[in-house]
Amino acid sequence: MRGFFDFIRTQGVVGLAVGFILGGALSELVRALVTDLVNPVISVGLGKAQNFASSTASVAGVTVSYGHFISVLVNFLVIAAVVYFIVKGLGIEKLDKKKE
Numbered sequence: 001m002r003g004f005f006d007f008i009r010t011q012g013v014v015g016l017a018v019g020f021i022l023g024g025a026l027s028e029l030v031r032a033l034v035t036d037l038v039n040p041v042i043s044v045g046l047g048k049a050q051n052f053a054s055s056t057a058s059v060a061g062v063t064v065s066y067g068h069f070i071s072v073l074v075n076f077l078v079i080a081a082v083v084y085f086i087v088k089g090l091g092i093e094k095l096d097k098k099k100e
Contacts, residue, residue, distance in 0.1 A: 023079055030078045038074055
């Protein structure tokens with residue numbers, strides 16, 4: 001059993017598992033935060049009355065959906081920040097054993 005735990009600590013499986021679980025658990029919460037709070041604030045700031053995620057621009061006859069991209073980017077940044085601060089706050093990064 002000790003060999004199994006050494007393998008997990010050496011290969012960084014704990015950090016991977018924590019990131020996967022937290023990312024999955026927080027995904028829906030962050031999506032709601034971005035959709036219901038962040039996008040309306042950005043819409044008001046840019047003078048858009050519509051949903052910011054559906055904002056587009058026409059450039060040389062091509063439609064660019066910049067609103068959706070920015071929403072997904074904000075979604076990712078919030079999830080990454082939350083996972084980072086939880087891992088740092090709990091000291092989980094110290095569980096992985098350094099290779100010698």
